[in-house]
Amino acid sequence: MTDESSGEHSVSDTDSEYDPVESISSLTDSEEEKTPEKRIRHSEEQQATTSNEIHHGEVTEVVSTNDVIHPDEEPKDLLNLIVDQSNRYAQQYITNNPNSYYARPFEWKPLIVEEFKIFLGLTLNMGLTKKNVLRSYWSTNPIHHMPLYSSVMSRTRYTMIMRFLSFTESSMCLPRNDPGYDKLYKIRPLINFFSKKFSQLYTPDKHISIDESLIHFTGRLGIKQYIPNKRSRYGVKLYKLCERATGYTYDFRVYEGKDKQLEPPGCPTYMGSSGKIVWDLVSPLFHQGYHLYVDNFYTSLPLFRHLYLQQTVACGTIRVNRKGFPQRLVNTKLKNGELASMRNEEILALKWKDKRDVYVLSSIHKETSVEIQGRQGLVQKPDCIHDYNQFMGGVDFNDQMMQPYRATRRSRFWYKKVSIYLFQLAIYNSFVIYHKSTERSGAFLDFQEAIVTELIYHEGSAPDNIYSDAVGRLHGRHFPYTDPLPG
Known part of the structure; x- marks a missing residue:
């Protein structure tokens, strides 16, 4: 859900913490x-x-x-x-x-x-x-x-x-009516600077993931998004590529609205918008053997095939109505713990019955399972689902590390x-x-x-104590003082 109304000022955040009123x-x-x-x-x-x-x-x-x-x-x-x-x-x-x-x-x-x-x-x-x-x-x-x-x-x-x-x-x-209008022009230099530095200074490990983060904002804004499974729900959305082990953000994109046409170099023109986002973020890491994990918003058969041709294998949950996903597998009835799979060259399509049906597409795994300790004893879980649960949470880990220290406050200016x-x-x-x-x-x-x-304190070291009369006079030691007589 998006609010496509234009504007940059919040209506609800009228008592902004960041912006002083005109009265001295x-x-x-x-x-x-x-x-x-x-x-x-x-x-x-x-x-x-x-x-x-x-x-x-x-x-x-x-x-x-x-x-x-x-x-x-x-x-x-x-x-x-x-x-x-x-x-x-x-x-x-x-x-x-x-x-x-x-x-x-x-x-x-x-x-x-x-x-x-x-x-x-x-x-x-x-x-x-x-x-x-x-x-x-x-x-x-x-x-x-x-x-x-x-x-x-x-x-x-x-x-x-x-x-x-x-x-x-x-x-x-x-x-605004110009075709080349940039909705993010106010912070475009900041985005360009950090996105380039992040990728220059660090090389992520083998397992990477792409997911969304949300910066809370409730004012009027054309690019504002609603994501019900996020803590903030309303705000400015970021697509982030993160390393799973540390949560390092290798690259990111700020959502610019559904009318923004993204055309990354080398990406097939028939690819959907979610697939183009993945391609745009991962393309600097092509031909290096990375394992990419995404959720069902991005997973599609054309995307995984083209990533495989770029020597980047991928795994992710998938929506059953995605074009190309075998409906024969969807209609297969399974009992708890059972799995069914189909393979088309390098792509594995798998269905596993847990509390509900789980559908996975992978160019990494085979139809094998691993035995893990569950609440009711040992259970067999497909390798692709086990690895997905283990390596998908890079963006969530990044958000968890930053959330306790968020310095953003209410503001009329997104x-x-x-x-x-x-x-x-x-x-x-x-x-x-x-x-x-x-x-x-x-x-x-x-x-x-x-x-x-x-x-x-960039000019020197921080002082050991900062004395203030407002507090110090309450617990300081007091002595009588005799004013000397004049002359």
Whole structure:
């Protein structure tokens, strides 16, 4: 089920966590925050070389270190690209809205790479220390107080950076009625950068799988999907190719709508849309002897035949109404534990009776079975079904590892949630590479904490303790003090 209505803003998420309102009182005059917020001060040299200045409502042109990059091109320096595009977007917004809160003197200060690292570190840390609302991270209430956030960045500054976070030049986007319009143009540089790096830096093991992940989003969006067996159910869908052993995401594609015509190189034109997705993801691994596992959404006889010709064998459950699947096998009556199979050259079609009928198509296995320990004793299970249960869960394993630390929050802008998810996906892939390269890699949580610390305190080591008057005065030692007499 898809909502084909166009639009990028959510109707239901009106109290967005990521996007501040236009009123300055709602940002700073909170009952929980009675102390003035601190702003990050940069050196005069940094401000002169990397940013524009705002004086009494007049905005000078942003000095960008990079030229405008087309969304389809891969950025050479991702952080510089994000900083430049965010500054450009802020300048355009202030120029077009001179009476806005952000256009007031000294309210918006141009972003630099070092400050964006702090912003990213604070955002990722929100997945490690979860709170219900964003303002709780800057609250001076002893119950919620976290001195880390207020010590490195004010809440006003954080929400401003999130407000103008941008990854591409909007003026280069084609109009919606143009045949070449890209629904993902807002995050296309991010997608191109990570998808290429993921495949360059790691070679997966023999067993790989393709499945779907869902980034929760309930607002109005033409590419929004409904998947009832996912935890989030509504959101932006990703097709991911993952290694089973570690959950490493070798490649991914973001769903762009059913009207998007995918034509991967070398793929037969008569292949269905699901088969073209598999071909597009697996084609870099052709002729290397990989074993691919997919579910019944992708499995088809033409796909498995053409993958076999590319020296990539596959196994997956299949829907009985798929074209080419033998109906004679479907009509065969079986008792519990029995199996029936048919073979057409390299392709095996199998039916096995368990609690229900299970149908499998495989170019890997033969009609053999393995004895395993069941709840009621030893049972015979076909090799193809046993291996499918063992090697299919690469994407699910990846989701399970990332789910406890999701840093995405409610937002009216879908691309901001997807961008944060991609950064976290990159962190998990980095952890897998680090785990493979060292004997004592530690837990994924420890790895994330080290990255967050490095992002926030990139100029030096983190302090042992962060003292805050809001909490320290409640349990600190107090002594009488005599004011000396004048003279």
